[in-house]
Amino acid sequence: xxxxxxxxxxxxxxxxxxxxxxxxxxxxxxxxxxxxxxxxxxxxxxxxxxxxxxxxxxxxxxxxxxxxxxxxxxxxxxxxxxxxxxxxxxxxxxxxxxxxxxxxxxxxxxxxxxxxxxxxxxxxxxxxxxxxxxxxxxxxxxxxxxxxxxxxxxxxxxxxxxxxxxxxxxxxxxxxxxxxxxxxxxxxxxxxxxxxxxxxxxxxxxxxxxxxxxxxxxxxxxxxxxxxxxxxxxxxxxxxxxxxxxxxxxxxxxxxxxxxxxxxxxxxxxxxxxxxxxxxxxxxxxxxxxxxxxxxxxxxxxxxxxxxxxxxxxxxxxxxxxxxxxxxxxxxxxxxxxxxxxxxxxxxxxxxxxxxxxxxxxxxxxxxxxxxxxxxxxxxxxxxxxxxxxxxxxxxxxxxxxxxxxxxxxxxxxxxxxxxxxxxxxxxxxxxxxxxxxxxxxxxxx
Ligand code: GLU
Numbered sequence: 001x002x003x004x005x006x007x008x009x010x011x012x013x014x015x016x017x018x019x020x021x022x023x024x025x026x027x028x029x030x031x032x033x034x035x036x037x038x039x040x041x042x043x044x045x046x047x048x049x050x051x052x053x054x055x056x057x058x059x060x061x062x063x064x065x066x067x068x069x070x071x072x073x074x075x076x077x078x079x080x081x082x083x084x085x086x087x088x089x090x091x092x093x094x095x096x097x098x099x100x101x102x103x104x105x106x107x108x109x110x111x112x113x114x115x116x117x118x119x120x121x122x123x124x125x126x127x128x129x130x131x132x133x134x135x136x137x138x139x140x141x142x143x144x145x146x147x148x149x150x151x152x153x154x155x156x157x158x159x160x161x162x163x164x165x166x167x168x169x170x171x172x173x174x175x176x177x178x179x180x181x182x183x184x185x186x187x188x189x190x191x192x193x194x195x196x197x198x199x200x201x202x203x204x205x206x207x208x209x210x211x212x213x214x215x216x217x218x219x220x221x222x223x224x225x226x227x228x229x230x231x232x233x234x235x236x237x238x239x240x241x242x243x244x245x246x247x248x249x250x251x252x253x254x255x256x257x258x259x260x261x262x263x264x265x266x267x268x269x270x271x272x273x274x275x276x277x278x279x280x281x282x283x284x285x286x287x288x289x290x291x292x293x294x295x296x297x298x299x300x301x302x303x304x305x306x307x308x309x310x311x312x313x314x315x316x317x318x319x320x321x322x323x324x325x326x327x328x329x330x331x332x333x334x335x336x337x338x339x340x341x342x343x344x345x346x347x348x349x350x351x352x353x354x355x356x357x358x359x360x361x362x363x364x365x366x367x368x369x370x371x372x373x374x375x376x377x378x379x380x381x382x383x384x385x386x387x388x389x390x391x392x393x394x395x396x397x398x399x400x401x402x403x404x405x406x407x408x409x410x411x412x413x414x415x416x417x418x419x420x421x422x423x424x425x426x427x428x429x430x431x432x433x434x435x436x437x438x439x440x441x442x443x444x445x446x
Pocket of ligand 1: 379
């Protein structure tokens with residue numbers, strides 16, 4: 001096919017002062033991208049996606065890489081590498097989070113941006129897919145350094161983001177406070193037009209005081225619990241008295257644990273980057289969240305029994321909630337799991353061999369693009385509120401989110417039953433059909 005869609009690779013390299021942050025990309029992020037591309041091929045086959053649309057969606061439209069210097073508190077200068085991948089914008093502005101993590105890589109961002117295109121198309125919200133981040137360890141930075149990194153990154157991105165063009169949000173290692181710094185930097189550097197308050201919608205997931213939405217912080221978790229509740233209802237199962245293992249106790253993991261606990265689910269195991277802990281009586285999810293806020297991890301939480309990774313995965317429970325990073329469940333972990341359902345709070349936590357094994361063992365999967373779509377859905381509500389200068393109350397946000405999640409859950413279940421395919425393939429297929437409608441009508445410029 002002729003190259004009909006511009007494929008732009010912009011490398012903006014600023015003064016190289018210190019290259020301490022660079023490390024060769026490990027194969028892990030390449031593998032992640034290959035997994036996502038493999039999923040794309042499967043669902044494209046299911047819906048007989050025309051070749052030209054398949055070709056367009058097989059690569060991001062824009063891959064932006066920036067290297068920018070930051071003045072550190074010890075007086076040194078450090079060079080950071082940042083990414084923004086704009087996968088597709090046929091349905092609306094590019095949309096997706098920013099990840100601050102030492103392992104952030106180009107291929108990882110490409111994979112995550114592709115997942116965002118699916119997620120927004122599946123939820124039928126008028127956004128495309130994007131993702132980005134900075135390769136850094138936010139835990140190793142002081143508050144001032146973190147702010148400088150965030151602001152310099154925003155400055156380096158310049159007009160590559162914008163309220164009607166590309167709208168970042170929180171992801172792993174970022175939060176509402178950082179989104180406010182992005183908004184402030186953008187509004188102060190985007191020229192006169194950028195100072196209008198409607199430009200606050202350049203970013204979502206902001207703090208409530210600075211234009212964020214009610215319910216956004218727990219939205220990903222709340223959406224996941226809606227899906228899990230629907231799944232249990234289909235199985236004729238009550239949540240009361242059930243048990244769950246939660247991997248990751250950041251925004252998604254902790255809020256999921258707290259919401260599930262309120263519904264009578266006992267959280268019997270929790271894991272994060274520091275280790276794996278069990279409590280057969282069930283954790284006090286709020287107290288654990290306070291501990292993580294104070295100490296930065298689950299390490300040292302008194303009411304827990306420290307176990308190995310294998311012991312954590314093989315602990316018997318009803319639900320497994322991966323809410324950390326990608327590529328956590330391979331065939332090995334899938335063989336260990338003694339659960340009925342894996343509900344994906346993280347993006348792409350299950351690897352292809354893990355998925356095959358779970359399927360063979362009759363363990364259901366609620367796929368990421370459905371299960372964790374509550375976050376971007378409420379991001380959309382935030383963006384709409386900012387644009388209309390409105391503030392919706394929590395009830396309004398929650399009612400809309402519940403309706404959106406349950407409707408989409410049902411569409412995915414129906415498609416998977418009718419086409420005898422996995423829930424993940426069904427979710428991707430529905431997303432591709434949505435994108436195809438628009439390509440069919442708009443065609444390709446010129
Ligand atoms: N980072 C979240 C995700 O992966 C939220 C994205 C957004 O709100 O734009 O879905």
